[in-house]
Amino acid sequence: MLMPTPDADLIARKDEFVADLRKIVPGEGVIDDDASLSAYECDGLMAYRQRPLAVVLPETIDQVSQVLGYCHKAGLKVVPRGSGTSLSGGALPLADGIVLAMGKFNKILEVDYANRCVVVQPCVTNTAVTESVAPEGFYYAPDPSSQIICSIGGNVAENAGGVHCLKYGMTTNNILGLQMVLIDGSVVRIGGKHLDSQSLDLLGLICGSEGLLGVITEITVRILRTPETQRALLLGFSEVESAGACVAKVIAEGVVPAAMEIMDRTAIHAAEAFVKVGYPLDVEALLLIEFDGTPEEVDHFINMVNEIANRSGAVSSQQSNSEEERKQFWAGRKAAFPAIGKISPDYYCMDGTIPRNKLPQALRRISELSDEFGLEVANVFHAGDGNLHPMILYNADIEGELEKTEQLGAAILTLCVELGGVLTGEHGVGVEKRDLMQVQFTEADLDQQQRVKCVFDDQGLLNPGKVFPRLRRCAEGGKMHVHHGELRFPDIERY
Numbered sequence: 130m131l132m133p134t135p136d137a138d139l140i141a142r143k144d145e146f147v148a149d150l151r152k153i154v155p156g157e158g159v160i161d162d163d164a165s166l167s168a169y170e171c172d173g174l175m176a177y178r179q180r181p182l183a184v185v186l187p188e189t190i191d192q193v194s195q196v197l198g199y200c201h202k203a204g205l206k207v208v209p210r211g212s213g214t215s216l217s218g219g220a221l222p223l224a225d226g227i228v229l230a231m232g233k234f235n236k237i238l239e240v241d242y243a244n245r246c247v248v249v250q251p252c253v254t255n256t257a258v259t260e261s262v263a264p265e266g267f268y269y270a271p272d273p274s275s276q277i278i279c280s281i282g283g284n285v286a287e288n289a290g291g292v293h294c295l296k297y298g299m300t301t302n303n304i305l306g307l308q309m310v311l312i313d314g315s316v317v318r319i320g321g322k323h324l325d326s327q328s329l330d331l332l333g334l335i336c337g338s339e340g341l342l343g344v345i346t347e348i349t350v351r352i353l354r355t356p357e358t359q360r361a362l363l364l365g366f367s368e369v370e371s372a373g374a375c376v377a378k379v380i381a382e383g384v385v386p387a388a389m390e391i392m393d394r395t396a397i398h399a400a401e402a403f404v405k406v407g408y409p410l411d412v413e414a415l416l417l418i419e420f421d422g423t424p425e426e427v428d429h430f431i432n433m434v435n436e437i438a439n440r441s442g443a444v445s446s447q448q449s450n451s452e453e454e455r456k457q458f459w460a461g462r463k464a465a466f467p468a469i470g471k472i473s474p475d476y477y478c479m480d481g482t483i484p485r486n487k488l489p490q491a492l493r494r495i496s497e498l499s500d501e502f503g504l505e506v507a508n509v510f511h512a513g514d515g516n517l518h519p520m521i522l523y524n525a526d527i528e529g530e531l532e533k534t535e536q537l538g539a540a541i542l543t544l545c546v547e548l549g550g551v552l553t554g555e556h557g558v559g560v561e562k563r564d565l566m567q568v569q570f571t572e573a574d575l576d577q578q579q580r581v582k583c584v585f586d587d588q589g590l591l592n593p594g595k596v597f598p599r600l601r602r603c604a605e606g607g608k609m610h611v612h613h614g615e616l617r618f619p620d621i622e623r624y
Contacts, residue, residue: 480553566598
């Protein structure tokens with residue numbers, strides 16, 4: 130069993146913990162009744178559920194500090210949670226631990242145009258940052274598909290990207306500083322409004338740490354000037370592999386678009402039925418490319434990429450001639466995930482990254498794996514940086530189909546590593562990929578990562594059971610226990 134076995138003594142002391150925590154966060158700041166706890170029993174990876182011992186909703190940094198300090202002394206486990214949109218089970222609760230829900234930390238604290246940054250609390254949504262600065266001609270570059278609801282704190286925890294990560298980078302490339310509370314209650318500040326630091330890159334370490342090192346209470350994000358011109362190019366291909374090959378050729382020519390996205394036939398038809406944006410339905414793949422800059426620059430690159438696409442076998446090409454049309458092109462891509470939810474009872478969204486020149490090979494093999502497992506796969510992905518998001522369509526009501534889906538997902542992620550890629554591009558490891566960590570990392574790699582974890586969290590109380598395929602406290606020896614059976618996650622309740 131990979132998740133920590135629930136501590137019966139901690140569960141038996143629930144009333145004591147709840148009473149103590151209510152002294153720190155009074156009023157309605159602590160939730161402990163079963164009906165209310167059910168709202169926190171899973172995140173975006175809804176296949177697995179677990180009700181926590183209690184949920185604590187702090188309103189101040191001092192309360193966060195006191196709660197963590199109390200948990201440290203009591204040996205009580207803590208799962209930090211933002212908007213709960215994680216797709217890897219990063220916010221999956223523990224039966225013998227609390228969820229520290231940061232939903233009340235939802236304010237924009239400062240907009241500083243002179244230093245081109247915004248200071249926000251962790252549960253400010255991604256879209257809200259851009260909306261706060263758009264009137265002055267600025268925006269926040271990272272834009273996950275869930276940007277209208279996902280929180281900046283969660284973006285930092287998972288190092289989220291989005292369609293514009295090719296040119297403007299992931300979250301780690303767009304934050305300048307943060308404030309964080311450690312498990313012992315210490316409040317630390319890393320970075321600030323300055324662009325760089327001569328010290329250790331702790332900011333880079335925290336970004337993508339999935340709640341294992343501390344609880345973020347404030348983030349300073351970088352904002353950019355809104356481009357003078359933005360136009361999109363919609364290219365149709367008769368083969369998905371041809372679209373993937375075109376991506377590599379475009380980058381090889383020295384062109385770095387603002388965004389490059391691919392959708393296969395299944396995703397195209399689902400998106401068109403869902404939002405009706407006018408996508409062509411007679412192609413096997415759509416390559417959506419956006420350019421920004423001066424009008425002359427954008428026109429030059431559109432013409433250049435059209436020529437490359439023609440040589441790569443493109444069978445159709447459309448250019449956006451207005452801002453409304455550009456947004457319409459993107460509406461289908463942004464709605465791809467909910468659109469798939471309309472055509473399948475359930476779907477499992479994967480997240481692996483490969484070198485761009487391996488896209489054709491990866492897509493061919495994913496198609497073969499889909500046939501082998503007898504499960505349809507819809508492909509939607511950030512083609513520019515090789516970040517794949519295959520969505521496996523299944524029905525959880527059919528016995529054994531979720532388990533088969535997990536096996537197919539594991540095969541796809543293993544393929545990514547075999548092709549020279551990594552297990553995750555932006556969704557994180559969480560519980561979804563923890564059993565696969567040894568596919569990418571050696572024992573020495575994992576030991577070193579564990580040592581870093583122990584420096585911040587000496588008792589392993591922050592988000593235990595995530596990322597690491599091992600069950601041991603920092604001072605203990607022994608080998609890690611890895612589950613090698615056919616059924617992944619036997620310890621987690623399925624619905």
